[in-house]
Amino acid sequence: MGTLADHIEAYIKRMLRESQTNSVELSRAQLADTFACVPSQINYVLTTRFSLERGYVVESRRGGGGYIRVGRVPVADRYTHAMQILQTIGDELEEKQLNDILACFRDMQWISEIEMRRIRGIVQQEVSTVSQGKELLRASLARALLFWIVKSAE
């Protein structure tokens, strides 16, 4: 006997399975009405169950004709490993750790030597623009760029 959030999650996932396009468009208010709950409950379900890490992208628009679109991003098996490594990146990332990860990606031939240098360059460039929170920014940038590459390779 699941919670309300579980039911809403299942409902959206069923819609996704039934859609040909791998994405569905919802109306927050209408969905909330269907499940007789407050609209913000829908946001709760989306943030807890349909995160990028779990393989979903959520877009939305407010105002008249607003909507919420939930899309499935396929996660290929051969990149599961790469994703696992990305998930080891914590809040902060030292330059040395970044180099380790880049070396790992290069060794796995997920990126080339040139791309490795390019990533280092971009990250260094961006990190040098801030005076505080360099490790935080480095972690975000590394995750973002490597995630992009992993996803693009699919």
Added chain:
Amino acid sequence: MGTLADHIEAYIKRMLRESQTNSVELSRAQLADTFACVPSQINYVLTTRFSLERGYVVESRRGGGGYIRVGRVPVADRYTHAMQILQTIGDELEEKQLNDILACFRDMQWISEIEMRRIRGIVQQEVSTVSQGKELLRASLARALLFWIVKSAE
């Protein structure tokens, strides 16, 4: 389905694609009539969807024989243009500005619709992990990812 504004936007973009000259001339009153709306709705669409930030120029003239001309911003060298846009990103970047840049990149066919969503997803994901400096982080992430794409396309 989309809103009225979305339809008018699509209509104008189709006209633009079909025109060889990279620009189209409209009659506000006539267009409003076609879509059965008030004329100012056309202005709304033009300011929200065809801004300079998104890579369009709009000229118009009032009075008898008045017109509205919508054109794509002239792009001599696509790479240069992309870099120029990236350089307009300052220290901070609001979500709205990011959307404009992404829309512009998509309209220039530098990125696909799917890639646009992916970037939005990655940036949202990363930005949501911090409590402060969201605009700062968004600016860095956007620059890094888009720079990566531009460089990779060279």
Added chain:
DNA sequence: GAACTTAACGTCAGTAATAGTCAAAGAAGG
């Protein structure tokens, strides 16, 4: 050619329709 008329387009503020955020209360499980 000044005044008037007509035909465009522009602005702005208000209303309605959506969605997002956040903190606090409640429930469930250890």
Added chain:
DNA sequence: CCTTCTTTGACTATTACTGACGTTAAGTTC
């Protein structure tokens, strides 16, 4: 108990659309 997950609702932000009123250009009349 204590922690973590769920649920709620008050408040906020964004987007779409309309209509009244303003501005500009071209044509017409005398």
